[in-house]
Amino acid sequence: MFLVIRKRTAGMIFAGICFFGLSIGAYNFALHPNMHNWEKQKLLIRQVKTDQKAVALTFDDGPDPVNTPALLEVLGKNKAKATFFVLGSRAEKQPDLIKKMAEAGHELGNHSYSHADFNGKSDEFILEEIKKTSDILCQLAGQTPAFFRPPGGYLSYAMVDLTNQEGLTIGYWTWQQDSKDWRDGTTAAQIADHIKKNIAPGQIIVLHDGASNGAQTVKAMDILIPELNKQGYHFVTMSELLELENKE
Numbered sequence: 001m002f003l004v005i006r007k008r009t010a011g012m013i014f015a016g017i018c019f020f021g022l023s024i025g026a027y028n029f030a031l032h033p034n035m036h037n038w039e040k041q042k043l044l045i046r047q048v049k050t051d052q053k054a055v056a057l058t059f060d061d062g063p064d065p066v067n068t069p070a071l072l073e074v075l076g077k078n079k080a081k082a083t084f085f086v087l088g089s090r091a092e093k094q095p096d097l098i099k100k101m102a103e104a105g106h107e108l109g110n111h112s113y114s115h116a117d118f119n120g121k122s123d124e125f126i127l128e129e130i131k132k133t134s135d136i137l138c139q140l141a142g143q144t145p146a147f148f149r150p151p152g153g154y155l156s157y158a159m160v161d162l163t164n165q166e167g168l169t170i171g172y173w174t175w176q177q178d179s180k181d182w183r184d185g186t187t188a189a190q191i192a193d194h195i196k197k198n199i200a201p202g203q204i205i206v207l208h209d210g211a212s213n214g215a216q217t218v219k220a221m222d223i224l225i226p227e228l229n230k231q232g233y234h235f236v237t238m239s240e241l242l243e244l245e246n247k248e
């Protein structure tokens with residue numbers, strides 16, 4: 001009798017742990033119920049299956065007049081390539097920075113014009129935000145963005161359709177590689193440690209040069225890149241990462 005109860009209790013604890021694990025898994029893996037289908041259809045990417053030790057560093061919300069030039073210097077010094085998901089409204093104020101990014105071999109991604117919350121916005125509004133930004137980047141740098149990263153990671157069926165019509169892929173990120181670097185008070189060491197601890201080939205790492213904590217993000221790259229280089233990792237743009245995908 002005693003044993004039976006203990007078994008049952010153990011079973012319940014085990015079931016509880018499984019449920020807890022599943023809930024966390026569900027939260028992390030399915031920000032939108034159709035995410036996996038979009039990934040299968042190649043309308044959205046979060047990670048690339050590759051045997052090569054390559055990852056994509058991506059920087060959002062810039063360009064920032066102070067942190068972005070400092071970041072470009074760190075990347076240049078370490079011969080690392082990155083993808084910048086810039087805002088159209090900030091890009092048009094800093095055309096020289098956009099040109100510098102392109103000339104240094106970095107990729108420009110579209111992160112909307114104004115970083116508005118797309119939830120509840122009309123198709124026309126969303127389309128205008130995407131088109132305007134792609135036009136600005138094309139004019140300034142001669143690069144038509146291949147990827148769109150929605151502000152705040154917002155996803156909807158309509159938005160993915162519109163993005164696809166515009167010839168853009170949703171450039172999401174690998175969920176383990178969100179260090180929340182944008183939060184004020186997060187230190188460079190914390191950001192670098194988070195990324196190092198979770199690193200694996202083919203990941204897309206989300207970071208923010210355009211947030212108020214951007215100076216720490218830049219400092220984190222100065223720590224992180226040489227350390228990961230020692231482990232054999234190299235840093236490529238998102239388009240380059242896709243080229244490294246294992247052929248089935």
Ligand SMILES: [Zn+2]
Nearest residue numbers: 060061151152
């Ligand atoms: Zn953003």
